Amino acid sequence: MWYVLGAVAVLAVLAVVARRALVVVRVSGVSMAPTFRPGDRVLVRRTAAVRRGQVVVFESTRPTGWGTGPPAPPWAIKRVTAVPGDPVPGDVAAAAEARPGDRVPVGALVVVGDGTSSADSRVYGYLPADRVLGVVVRTLSPGRESPGPSSPDVPDGAVS
Template sequence: MGLTALGLGAALGTALITGTVLRRTLVVVTVRGGSMEPTYRDGERVLVRRGGRYAAGQVVVVRQGDDGRSSPTPSRAVAAVGTAQDWMIKRVAAVAGDRPPPGALPGPCAAGGSVPPGALVLLGDNTHNSYDSREVGYFPTAHVLGTVLRPRPRPTYD
């Protein structure tokens, strides 16, 4: 009987550790606005993996603003996502070392050759309704919360 209780305790401990690791790695974010339509619509929920490396074509959640402040801590970021107006969802158009696509950057930034280290060029899929690199230039990689893995299904109520 003691062995069974020990096994159950170990299983519960493993489940708690796994849950904690997943909460630190994955977060569900609600899309607000139409800048990523038709890919993601207002109110749709997406699963985001924190951190990682970024590549052109990926969709990321990034903190709005180019004020140079450091990125919030992961625990504060989770609280802010979905409620604060300073988080955006955008597609990576170019990473450090890439040449930005034509028209992806405003005048002063467009003159350079390639994306500098620690920076990304981010664009919304809905070009007529998106605040992105076309207006603000480069986004610091330190401001990226993570990469969108997939949309989350909306809950169904029977």
């Protein structure tokens, strides 16, 4: 009997850890097409440590700077194209107010959508790194990839 209680306790701890470490979000825009399409669900691992090439979900609204202009969803999904210390990409330099040879500053990221229609660092400049929720680890959408093990029971949040 004690082993059943032990197994239940372990499963409860794992569920709590998974809920804190993972979140499922639903893609609502086309800025990451064809990688992600509207309606796709993605599993995101909460982390502040990101690398160039990873896809991140981040808070898109800010009182100043990133996310100003027309109302935006509270979360966005983009690909990281430069991290602190990397050269500022030429197509981002004007929006980031960077000069030739400048490097991405500490605490900032350059993010760009995979699609042809994306409001990203080419429009808003640097993304403050503290706005990152986490890194996309897999697609959960039916027919795209197999979902693998069941994800934590958390409500979907829309991103674009």
